[in-house]
Amino acid sequence: MSLIAVTRFEAVDTVEATEVRDRHTALVQAVRTATPGLTEARLGQLPDGQWVGVWRWDSMDTLKSVRELAPNLPEVKAAFALVREGTSAVEEIEVLDEL
Structure with a gap:
């Protein structure tokens, strides 16, 4: 079952x-080079200036393995x-229905 991870964050003022x-x-x-399983990645910005990353993974296991690799990626x-x-705040959403 696929999983969607939503990350909200604010960028530093000077960027x-x-x-x-x-x-x-x-x-x-x-991330895609390091491991397969990231099926979609989107970046957006809310009216208040906060950024939102929405990444879709093929499984929770893939996301867990990427989180182990992540600290080593420049x-x-x-x-x-x-x-x-x-x-920074992360929400993980297990996809139950795809219509």
Whole structure:
């Protein structure tokens, strides 16, 4: 069963939107290279300026394995260097129906 992980965060004040988007793209590419199972990745921005990453995984097991690899990927460190400390929140949603 697939899983959707939603991450909300605020970028540091000095960063431009293009930099957030560029680092998100690099992060997605690095994760896809490191392990299969990321089936969709989207980045959006809410009216209040908060960013939202929506990533769809083929399974919880894949997400767990990526979380073990993540600290070793330079793209992860680069992406999270833009996140304002204490603003990141993750929700995991198990997909029950796909219509």
